[in-house]
Amino acid sequence: MLISAAILKKPQKENGQIVKGAVITSACDIVCEVIPDTKKYFYVIERRGWYGLNDSKLADIKLVEDLFLWDQTRELFPNAICLDIGPADFVDTDAFKPLGLTKDYDVIQVSRWDEFKRSDMFVKAAGFLPHRKFLKLGHFSENGTPEEFEIRNRDMHLAKELGANIDFPHADALKNDAFPKTKEAVNQYINRARVGILTTKAEGINRFKMECLSAGVPVLVPADTSYPTKKHINEETGGFFEPTPEALAGKIEEVLGNIGKFSPRAYVERTTGKNIALKKLKGALKEVSERENHPYIFDDIDWDGRNESLKWGSKAINEIKRVIKEVDG
Secondary structure, three states: OOOEEEEEEOOEEEOOEEEOEEEEEOOHHHHHHHOOOHHHHEEEEEEOOOOOOOOOOOOOEEEOOOHHHHHHHHHHOOOOEEEOOOHHHHOOOOOOOOOOOOOOEEEEEEOOOOHHHOHHHHHHHHHOOOOOOEEEEOOOOOOOOHHHHHHHHHHHHHHHHHOOOEEOOOOOOOOHHHOOOOHHHHHHHHHOEEEEEOOOOOOOOOHHHHHHHHOOOOEEEEOOOOHHHHOOOOOOOEEEEOOOHHHHHHHHHHHHHOHHHOOHHHHHHHHOOHHHHHHHHHHHHHHHHHHOOOOOOOOOOOOOOOHHHOEEOHHHHHHHHHHHHHHHO
């Protein structure tokens, strides 16, 4: 498992005693094994970031991505505090918001070049709708490998072959440096489209989906995708399609013909987003602090759930070690 971590609050020392901070990680048990003092200095929060069971034995708080497994998680880990939120629920609604821009595109997809994303379904659906304008932004999970280039080139060749009207910005990029990373830049792209599309087979609460909804853009999701990816999709925010290019093309036309009936931004503001998710997380940290008769120092924590907010691999481990050493003086 690739370790990722974000320190939400550094631990402190008061009168020679450690006041615990908070760290969020996808590999709680591994982090605690590599750094045995982790739980002495931090409350440990498990982010799944994917579908499936939150399986860390040492997490104090679990962000349960897959609510289909909620009861099982509670039963297996009775001492952990479980929250019905995942990283994408922390979407920054101050950054991702409607801008009133001209809608240059009918359809947008932002996803990395990976087979499980099934981006060829997006391209083939566009081939059925040559009168519609599509935008596809793709980045690399491995920062540009031959396999990733092969998937990108395949999709671009397929689009040309089918006569699909798709723009591929940064199509010649060799690394992720060319891809727009800031929230503001991604929000600009999303605001230029009417509908967002996921074609993924299985993952967690998709971040692009939540960014679209926050920007007032409805999203279509395949009916066979994983439970967490379906979260927040309803009559107010978008819809589902059978996982075929023909079905996706038909659903795109249906949604574009009834675009005024959707209110995804209002839904997000009412039910989820960073402010609501942080309130839940602070409540859980207060509960675990009181349980241990420990000072609570988390009112000012902030996190937007994006991958860019995390440190990865050895950098994550080294950051936790550095902070512990800093507290010890």
